[in-house]
Amino acid sequence: MDTKRQRMNSPDRELAIAVRASKAPAISRAAAVLRLLGKSDTPLGVQTIARELGLVPSTCLHVLRALVAEEFVSFDPDTKRYSLEAGVLTLARHWLRRNRFNDLAQPALDRISRTFDLTVLGVHIVGLDHIIVVATSQSSQNFQLSTQIGSRFPALISATGRCIAAFGDQDENDLEGRFKKLRWDEPPTFEEWKAQVRQTREQGFAVDAGNYIAGVTVVAAPVFRARGKLSHALVALGIGSALKRAGLPTLQNALLASAQSLSNQLSGEIDSE
Numbered sequence: 001m002d003t004k005r006q007r008m009n010s011p012d013r014e015l016a017i018a019v020r021a022s023k024a025p026a027i028s029r030a031a032a033v034l035r036l037l038g039k040s041d042t043p044l045g046v047q048t049i050a051r052e053l054g055l056v057p058s059t060c061l062h063v064l065r066a067l068v069a070e071e072f073v074s075f076d077p078d079t080k081r082y083s084l085e086a087g088v089l090t091l092a093r094h095w096l097r098r099n100r101f102n103d104l105a106q107p108a109l110d111r112i113s114r115t116f117d118l119t120v121l122g123v124h125i126v127g128l129d130h131i132i133v134v135a136t137s138q139s140s141q142n143f144q145l146s147t148q149i150g151s152r153f154p155a156l157i158s159a160t161g162r163c164i165a166a167f168g169d170q171d172e173n174d175l176e177g178r179f180k181k182l183r184w185d186e187p188p189t190f191e192e193w194k195a196q197v198r199q200t201r202e203q204g205f206a207v208d209a210g211n212y213i214a215g216v217t218v219v220a221a222p223v224f225r226a227r228g229k230l231s232h233a234l235v236a237l238g239i240g241s242a243l244k245r246a247g248l249p250t251l252q253n254a255l256l257a258s259a260q261s262l263s264n265q266l267s268g269e270i271d272s273e
Contacts, residue, residue, distance in 0.1 A: 043081035159220035162206035221259035
């Protein structure tokens with residue numbers, strides 16, 4: 001997962017590669033522009049956007065003008081720069097309205113974060129491509145490990161990735177190819193990772209003890225929707241030494257119990273937790 005040392009496998013380069021590989025380039029270009037503007041703390045000019053995404057400036061300008069017309073992007077005529085417009089909130093609001101996971105998960109995230117003084121996330125799993133942070137509860141400690149709602153990460157990274165590999169039905173060759181593209185502070189070998197995936201399948205949750213980010217322990221528990229399909233995960237992040245003092249087994253049990261409760265609720269089995 002993410003901290004203030006954000007680890008996104010050079011996201012702008014990934015966006016550019018995705019655009020070039022897409023079978024629907026117009027849509028991919030628009031999506032890449034929106035993601036880039038969404039990550040930027042300041043408005044961006046055409047040349048900067050085109051350079052970051054590997055687009056021809058004239059093509060980039062065409063995409064931007066279309067997004068402005070749809071009210072997804074705003075244009076400042078004085079600075080000649082672009083930023084996200086409020087129109088994107090309409091799409092987000094409709095998605096949130098029909099997504100039960102956030103409402104159901106937030107009390108559990110808050111409870112675990114408060115009890116263990118950790119950052120706890122709810123992530124949405126998008127196949128083997130990405131996971132997206134859709135809910136979060138921040139710890140109150142001075143040194144915070146934090147991320148933002150909407151942040152995207154490679155699906156197989158860290159503890160969440162082990163859950164995806166453990167409870168999905170993926171081809172091993174596909175997993176290995178994707179694994180080789182991941183970036184870790186202290187990367188496990190593929191054989192070590194496969195052993196950790198098997199352990200995850202046996203115990204029902206995954207632990208990344210400093211592989212993804214040195215000194216940081218990440219614990220993840222899978223959440224399933226109807227028909228046992230993996231759809232989300234609950235993820236807790238903390239400094240490894242602090243987690244040991246707080247009681248890692250207790251945290252693991254709390255995260256797993258909450259994930260199982262959410263799975264029951266999402267699949268229609270009412271849980272009174």
